[in-house]
Amino acid sequence: MENVNIAEQIRVIVELQELDKEIYRLRSVIEGAPEKTKELDDGLENKKAALKAAEDELKKLQMEHKEKEGELGTKEGAIKKYQTQQNLVKTNKEYSSLEKEIASIKADNSLLEEAILKSFDTIEAAQKTISKEKQKFEEEKQKTGSQKNAIEVEKKAAEAEMANLNEKRTAFTEKIDKGILDKYERVLANRSGLAVVPVVNKTSCGGCNMNLPPQVVNEAMLKKDIVLCGNCARILYCE
Numbered sequence: 233m234e235n236v237n238i239a240e241q242i243r244v245i246v247e248l249q250e251l252d253k254e255i256y257r258l259r260s261v262i263e264g265a266p267e268k269t270k271e272l273d274d275g276l277e278n279k280k281a282a283l284k285a286a287e288d289e290l291k292k293l294q295m296e297h298k299e300k301e302g303e304l305g306t307k308e309g310a311i312k313k314y315q316t317q318q319n320l321v322k323t324n325k326e327y328s329s330l331e332k333e334i335a336s337i338k339a340d341n342s343l344l345e346e347a348i349l350k351s352f353d354t355i356e357a358a359q360k361t362i363s364k365e366k367q368k369f370e371e372e373k374q375k376t377g378s379q380k381n382a383i384e385v386e387k388k389a390a391e392a393e394m395a396n397l398n399e400k401r402t403a404f405t406e407k408i409d410k411g412i413l414d415k416y417e418r419v420l421a422n423r424s425g426l427a428v429v430p431v432v433n434k435t436s437c438g439g440c441n442m443n444l445p446p447q448v449v450n451e452a453m454l455k456k457d458i459v460l461c462g463n464c465a466r467i468l469y470c471e
């Protein structure tokens with residue numbers, strides 16, 4: 233690599249790395265936005281489904297309540313019918329047989345009335361809960377709306393900033409030797425946006441924290457060639 237001042241090249245890629253750190257951060261903001269939005273939508277959708285289930289349950293309770301009331305009405309009609317018949321029967325036996333029927337229905341009805349009162353309370357409680365949940369849902373919907381807005385605004389800002397930084401990046405890359413730039417970009421892609429790291433305390437890699445052989449540290453200090461960490465393959469530099 234004649235004609236290439238490695239020390240100068242390292243100085244430039246260290247700066248480029250700072251720029252790329254920010255570009256990677258912005259990219260994760262932009263790429264993460266749809267998932268964040270979807271999470272919010274899913275959360276709202278789940279709450280909507282829970283509310284719908286509670287409303288369906290309430291409808292079922294109301295129907296059962298109506299059925300019980302209908303049944304009570306029918307049975308009260310039957311009592312009246314038996315009582316009318318009682319006035320017409322000729323024998324005591326017939327009379328007491330009807331009396332028995334009436335008593336049995338009355339016993340049923342008293343249970344039915346109890347059940348009706350109970351289900352009335354249950355329905356009232358369910359209605360209260362649902363109305364509270366509905367209010368909460370509306371609040372949640374508004375909150376989700378503004379959160380989604382904020383995500384969109386943040387994404388737009390990141391996109392604008394990204395375009396700006398990419399322009400700056402081009403100016404940097406023009407100053408870097410093609411071979412070194414290729415190496416840098418390969419490591420950058422493989423190491424999630426961190427390709428150039430300092431040698432820490434003249435002993436370890438600032439990227440993976442592994443100890444470096446003294447020979448590698450020396451080479452990095454000399455700045456005669458691009459030196460890589462034997463463990464994480466990042467480009468090493470000495471400050």
Ligand SMILES: [Zn+2]
Pocket residue numbers: 437438439440441442461462463464465466
């Ligand atoms: Zn390393």
